Amino acid sequence: MVQRRCRYCERAFQPSKFQPGQSVCSESACQRRRRCDNHRRRIASDPEYQQVCQDNSRKWRTRNPEYWRRRRESHPAIVERNRQQQRVRDQRRRLRNLANNNSAFDLKHSAAQVWLVGVSLEHLANNNSAPAQVWVLETLPPRRGPQTESCQQQRSGIHRVSAG
Ligand SMILES: [Zn+2]
Numbered sequence: 001m002v003q004r005r006c007r008y009c010e011r012a013f014q015p016s017k018f019q020p021g022q023s024v025c026s027e028s029a030c031q032r033r034r035r036c037d038n039h040r041r042r043i044a045s046d047p048e049y050q051q052v053c054q055d056n057s058r059k060w061r062t063r064n065p066e067y068w069r070r071r072r073e074s075h076p077a078i079v080e081r082n083r084q085q086q087r088v089r090d091q092r093r094r095l096r097n098l099a100n101n102n103s104a105f106d107l108k109h110s111a112a113q114v115w116l117v118g119v120s121l122e123h124l125a126n127n128n129s130a131p132a133q134v135w136v137l138e139t140l141p142p143r144r145g146p147q148t149e150s151c152q153q154q155r156s157g158i159h160r161v162s163a164g
Contacts, residue, residue, distance in 0.1 A: 008033050 003012045006025035024034045046118035052054045061067075072079050 006030055 001014060004015050004023065005011070006013055008028060008030040009025060011025060011027075015022040016026075022100045024030050024129060039053075081164070
């Protein structure tokens with residue numbers, strides 16, 4: 001019997017004899033992802049299908065005007081997650097624009113340091129995919145406070161941060 005590895009969960013499964021080319025196992029989560037991916041691909045490649053989907057969701061919104069407001073009210077965690085994901089998408093778009101040098105007319109040399117924060121940074125050295133985030137942090141201005149800090153405080157690594 002031929003076993004396959006599911007494209008999503010990577011578990012071995014037995015393809016259906018009715019679907020010899022099956023590449024996704026029958027777990028409902030994997031099937032949902034497969035349908036969702038197919039839908040997305042088809043929307044991107046088939047303008048007629050895209051139009052039908054847009055019409056359907058517009059009709060649905062007209063019939064259910066309160067749905068999204070009620071859903072936002074009853075699922076604040078989802079709202080927050082969506083907001084964060086949107087922020088990440090916005091950030092990615094800005095970085096892409098920067099890379100295309102479209103919206104970076106006033107780029108100046110910056111003394112800021114780039115910190116790479118993430119668990120998979122060793123991939124960077126191998127020039128593989130680096131799923132870590134890049135944080136560009138402005139460097140702090142040099143400390144100008146009175147030189148009264150004792151050596152003990154500096155050695156302990158505790159630095160006071162002035163509020164404001
Ligand atoms: Zn699977």
